[in-house]
Amino acid sequence: MLRNLLKGRDNKSDIESDAEGKQGNWFNRLKSGLTKTRDQFLSQMSGLLRVGRKIDEDLMEEIEEILIQSDVGVDTTLVLMDNVRERVKAEGLSDSSELESVLKSEILNLLGEDVPLEIKDEKPYTILVLGVNGAGKTTTIGKLASRFITDGQRVVVAAGDTFRAAAEDQLAIWCERAGAELIRGGERAEPAAVVFDAIHAAKHRNADVLIVDTAGRLHTKKPLMDELSKIGRVMTKAHTGAPHEVLLVIDGTVGQNALMQAKIFNDAVPITSVAVTKLDGTAKGGIVIGVNAEIGAPVKLIGIGEKIDDLRDFAGADFVEALFTAETEDI
Numbered sequence: 017m018l019r020n021l022l023k024g025r026d027n028k029s030d031i032e033s034d035a036e037g038k039q040g041n042w043f044n045r046l047k048s049g050l051t052k053t054r055d056q057f058l059s060q061m062s063g064l065l066r067v068g069r070k071i072d073e074d075l076m077e078e079i080e081e082i083l084i085q086s087d088v089g090v091d092t093t094l095v096l097m098d099n100v101r102e103r104v105k106a107e108g109l110s111d112s113s114e115l116e117s118v119l120k121s122e123i124l125n126l127l128g129e130d131v132p133l134e135i136k137d138e139k140p141y142t143i144l145v146l147g148v149n150g151a152g153k154t155t156t157i158g159k160l161a162s163r164f165i166t167d168g169q170r171v172v173v174a175a176g177d178t179f180r181a182a183a184e185d186q187l188a189i190w191c192e193r194a195g196a197e198l199i200r201g202g203e204r205a206e207p208a209a210v211v212f213d214a215i216h217a218a219k220h221r222n223a224d225v226l227i228v229d230t231a232g233r234l235h236t237k238k239p240l241m242d243e244l245s246k247i248g249r250v251m252t253k254a255h256t257g258a259p260h261e262v263l264l265v266i267d268g269t270v271g272q273n274a275l276m277q278a279k280i281f282n283d284a285v286p287i288t289s290v291a292v293t294k295l296d297g298t299a300k301g302g303i304v305i306g307v308n309a310e311i312g313a314p315v316k317l318i319g320i321g322e323k324i325d326d327l328r329d330f331a332g333a334d335f336v337e338a339l340f341t342a343e344t345e346d347i
């Protein structure tokens with residue numbers, strides 16, 4: 017779990033080295049995507065940690081406050097700080113400058129191992145995408161489709177959000193941009209029927225991946241959840257092991273509310289992975305830290321912009337490093 021942990025700032029991660037040259041310095045782009053969260057988090061935290069203060073209960077409480085302000089969530093903050101206190105005791109630490117590395121490693125511990133979203137052998141590999149309206153589902157699907165297609169995969173997308181005609185049109189634009197085939201049923205079509213057709217179309221076209229968009233109108237909570245469960249059941253019947261991935265998209269600017277919503281979706285169809293979007297526009301990036309512990313599914317993707325390549329595999333060590341690294345500091 018603590019692998020990679022205090023990867024020195026001179027060490028570049030594999031992902032970073034791979035992406036370098038192609039899309040610039042991965043870590044720096046992540047860092048600039050997290051600017052607002054870091055400005056809030058780091059400026060306060062470094063004031064506390066880097067002045068050589070004595071480690072005492074006052075200091076611990078001030079750290080807790082910063083974590084909660086950065087939207088780490090009360091429960092997650094308490095668990096995290098309990099673990100930090102234990103480490104401080106066990107290792108006999110007394111100076112606040114020693115806390116940064118402990119905090120980083122305990123945050124990483126909560127995040128768990130990195131689990132990339134990978135296409136496995138099942139053909140087509142099916143990804144059911146859930147989340148409230150505006151969370152970034154359609155955008156994330158467009159970005160994901162583009163990534164798979166760039167990797168040489170054949171991608172079919174199902175327009176399971178049939179509630180508004182505009183939703184289908186928006187998805188059609190993304191599919192065209194990415195080069196994915198879209199299966200649509202038209203406004204008010206039965207979503208489960210569209211998804212059923214899409215599975216057959218994907219098989220017929222020998223697609224590698226099928227990504228299913230869904231509606232997210234939470235004001236009709238019960239019918240929506242029934243509809244999503246039905247889509248899940250239809251997928252399972254039509255294709256072995258489907259849905260292979262249930263990706264919940266949450267809006268990073270919403271904060272802790274997003275985790276409450278996540279639990280409702282999890283009851284409809286068990287979530288296997290999470291994408292946190294809009295981390296470029298929020299000081300609430302701390303929400304990422306508690307997702308795995310609270311929902312029981314790892315963050316696999318993060319959205320750091322509206323463009324087609326503004327999607328990243330989540331890398332815990334890089335995320336933590338980006339949080340703690342000032343804009344001007346070079347790595």
Ligand SMILES: Nc1nc2c(ncn2[C@@H]2O[C@H](COP(=O)(O)OP(=O)(O)O)[C@@H](O)[C@H]2O)c(=O)[nH]1
Nearest residue numbers: 149150151152153154155293294319320321322
């Ligand atoms: N800044 C930023 N905006 C995003 C990101 N992901 C999605 N959006 C924007 O959020 C809005 C809602 O996204 P959409 O994909 O339509 O959400 P959906 O209702 O869940 O399908 C759109 O204006 C997107 O451009 C992101 O990572 N960063």
Ligand SMILES: [Mg+2]
Nearest residue numbers: 153154177183
């Ligand atoms: Mg949508």
